[in-house]
Amino acid sequence: MSDTLLQARQIYKAFGGVQAVTGVDLAIQRGEIFALIGPNGAGKTTTFNVISGTHALDQGEVIFDGHAIHGQAAHRIAALGLVRTFQNLQIFGTLTVLENVMVGRHMHTRTGFVTAALRWPGVRAEERETRARAQAYLKVVGLDGRADEPAGSLPFGQQRLLEIARALAAEPKLLMLDEPAAGLTRPEIDALNSLIRRIQAEGVTIVLVEHDMNLVMGLANRVAVLHYGRKLADGTPAEVQADERVIGAYLGVGWDAAPAYA
Amino acid sequence: MKTVAPAQWAGLGLVIALAVIPLLVRNNYQIFILILIAVDTILTVGLSLVMGYAGQVSLGHATFFGVGAYATALLSARFGWPPALALPAAAGLTALAGYLLGVPIFRLRGHYLAMATLGLNVIFILILKNEAEVTGGPSGFTDIPPLALGGLTFDSDVKMYYLVWAVTLGVLWLSLNVVNSRVGRALRAIHASEVAAEALGVDANAYKLKVFAMAAGFAGLAGGLYAQAIHFISPSSFDVLVSIELVTMAAVGGLASVWGSIFGAATVVLLAQFIRDRMGVLLAGASGEQEIIVFGLLLVVIMVFLPEGLTVGGLRVLRAWPITRRLRAARDQT
Numbered sequence: 001m002s003d004t005l006l007q008a009r010q011i012y013k014a015f016g017g018v019q020a021v022t023g024v025d026l027a028i029q030r031g032e033i034f035a036l037i038g039p040n041g042a043g044k045t046t047t048f049n050v051i052s053g054t055h056a057l058d059q060g061e062v063i064f065d066g067h068a069i070h071g072q073a074a075h076r077i078a079a080l081g082l083v084r085t086f087q088n089l090q091i092f093g094t095l096t097v098l099e100n101v102m103v104g105r106h107m108h109t110r111t112g113f114v115t116a117a118l119r120w121p122g123v124r125a126e127e128r129e130t131r132a133r134a135q136a137y138l139k140v141v142g143l144d145g146r147a148d149e150p151a152g153s154l155p156f157g158q159q160r161l162l163e164i165a166r167a168l169a170a171e172p173k174l175l176m177l178d179e180p181a182a183g184l185t186r187p188e189i190d191a192l193n194s195l196i197r198r199i200q201a202e203g204v205t206i207v208l209v210e211h212d213m214n215l216v217m218g219l220a221n222r223v224a225v226l227h228y229g230r231k232l233a234d235g236t237p238a239e240v241q242a243d244e245r246v247i248g249a250y251l252g253v254g255w256d257a258a259p260a261y262a
Numbered sequence: 263m264k265t266v267a268p269a270q271w272a273g274l275g276l277v278i279a280l281a282v283i284p285l286l287v288r289n290n291y292q293i294f295i296l297i298l299i300a301v302d303t304i305l306t307v308g309l310s311l312v313m314g315y316a317g318q319v320s321l322g323h324a325t326f327f328g329v330g331a332y333a334t335a336l337l338s339a340r341f342g343w344p345p346a347l348a349l350p351a352a353a354g355l356t357a358l359a360g361y362l363l364g365v366p367i368f369r370l371r372g373h374y375l376a377m378a379t380l381g382l383n384v385i386f387i388l389i390l391k392n393e394a395e396v397t398g399g400p401s402g403f404t405d406i407p408p409l410a411l412g413g414l415t416f417d418s419d420v421k422m423y424y425l426v427w428a429v430t431l432g433v434l435w436l437s438l439n440v441v442n443s444r445v446g447r448a449l450r451a452i453h454a455s456e457v458a459a460e461a462l463g464v465d466a467n468a469y470k471l472k473v474f475a476m477a478a479g480f481a482g483l484a485g486g487l488y489a490q491a492i493h494f495i496s497p498s499s500f501d502v503l504v505s506i507e508l509v510t511m512a513a514v515g516g517l518a519s520v521w522g523s524i525f526g527a528a529t530v531v532l533l534a535q536f537i538r539d540r541m542g543v544l545l546a547g548a549s550g551e552q553e554i555i556v557f558g559l560l561l562v563v564i565m566v567f568l569p570e571g572l573t574v575g576g577l578r579v580l581r582a583w584p585i586t587r588r589l590r591a592a593r594d595q596t
């Protein structure tokens with residue numbers, strides 16, 4: 001088993017005339033927290049989309065845990081253990097909070113049309129177990145008190161937490177978080193910080209897209225910087241912060257005095 | 263778990279009511295209307311699984327109703343199969359047809375999907391009308407034998423009533439089980455956010471195909487029962503106008519509501535009957551069109567004001583009504 005969990009080589013994605021991702025290489029090591037940063041429109045979300053199969057990539061290859069996943073459907077990639085959240089929340093708003101997390105258990109449960117329709121033996125037991133496990137994941141993010149509310153009625157910050165709980169319920173090897181702190185209050189961000197550490201401690205590898213530099217530099221083992229769809233630099237947080245090009249393109253001078261989200 | 267008991271009571275009440283109705287209603291025509299409501303309930307449940315739960319528009323559901331009806335007719339009247347065998351075989355064939363047709367259809371989304379299903383229905387009617395040697399053409403297919411099980415032949419309206427409603431309750435039970443399961447959650451998840459469902463490992467396309475096949479199978483069953491109940495079928499019973507009526511039933515019943523299907527089917531069947539009986543006098547010379555105008559309007563009004571359907575949406579509006587709110591507040595204080 002190699003130490004590299006995800007390897008992306010020369011990935012490209014264009015939307016019409018807009019070259020969103022241009023020849024990006026990434027290598028994510030098992031167990032690390034890897035941050036992807038860069039200005040708005042740099043191609044971070046697009047990189048997530050093409051790696052996770054949400055969008056098809058134009059060129060390049062992606063190897064995840066020994067499998068070539070480029071060109072595969074998103075649900076197949078998820079089944080291999082790569083699960084992502086969405087910057088523009090994709091909560092199942094008409095389902096309850098608990099049901100959202102239960103959908104996260106989809107890959108680890110089996111009930112199908114026929115067994116469900118006929119209430120086959122075992123269906124109810126599986127349902128009960130799914131419910132219990134989902135409840136436990138809600139507890140991890142502190143939403144267990146709101147299990148039966150419609151997910152769409154949760155405040156924004158809690159919807160972000162729910163997306164994380166739902167992704168965790170899928171028991172990913174690699175968890176990709178797209179701006180989990182966006183729109184969160186300072187105390188919520190602090191809670192998120194410790195949550196992400198706990199997830200890493202459980203052995204889950206994490207790729208994080210984030211604009212909150214305090215959060216990123218505190219959490220990440222390594223950082224890559226995207227700029228106009230290209231990778232500008234990568235390395236440890238200290239190396240990246242010292243990089244002249246990165247400072248010029250994104251961080252500016254004294255970034256730590258002005259976090260992106262108050 | 264608290265909500266289970268009232269639903270079970272309601273289910274029991276329904277079964278009892280359905281069992282005694284034929285004892286009270288001696289008029290064969292009214293029994294026949296009740297058979298139609300059952301057939302339409304089966305159709306509507308399937309459609310609501312596809313539209314209300316999975317969120318996939320189908321404007322061609324009457325196609326599968328027709329496939330089931332004609333398959334039952336052909337198998338039993340032409341090929342001499344026992345009707346009791348022709349019916350489930352037809353339902354199975356229709357489910358298969360739904361699955362296979364779904365493969366190209368579900369490459370499409372939204373308005374394109376709506377147009378494709380509508381087009382499917384149009385083509386189906388053309389085939390029925392033109393392949394007269396097989397289908398009987400525009401004038402239809404006659405002498406469809408009634409269902410017989412053992413020594414019991416379902417040759418009267420009352421017998422057929424019991425059979426069709428028993429099947430309908432079975433279909434409702436199967437549907438409720440699916441809806442309240444991992445599968446039902448996956449369908450609703452696809453409806454709410456297909457990308458998120460896929461990102462959690464839900465094979466959205468497979469689920470769409472399967473739920474479409476299930477709905478088609480139900481429609482095939484409804485078609486077979488319909489053919490065996492009236493012994494005569496013709497293309498006009500399965501055309502696009504019928505598909506629109508079915509969408510109206512699903513919308514009236516609350517798109518994502520299994521029980522609502524009975525309510526939707528009953529409302530639309532009775533309303534159609536009323537229009538046929540009374541409005542013909544008002545609008546002399548008009549035939550089928552006035553119905554579709556009324557249902558079209560009804561559909562638009564529901565979609566605009568109560569997008570969750572008349573039952574679910576109506577309950578929500580009722581709860582939000584100032585008077586109900588005050589009443590509830592008063593009740594909660596005591």
Ligand SMILES: Nc1ncnc2c1ncn2[C@@H]1O[C@H](COP(=O)(O)OP(=O)(O)OP(=O)(O)O)[C@@H](O)[C@H]1O
Nearest residue numbers: 015018020038039040041042043044045046047087
């Ligand atoms: N679905 C799409 N259709 C068309 N253009 C897109 C699409 N998604 C992204 N783009 C374009 O691709 C470029 C990269 O966008 P992307 O969302 O990947 O940036 P980002 O780094 O995630 O930015 P942000 O920090 O604002 O989230 C932008 O120019 C964007 O407008």
Ligand SMILES: [Mg+2]
Nearest residue numbers: 044045046087
């Ligand atoms: Mg983004």
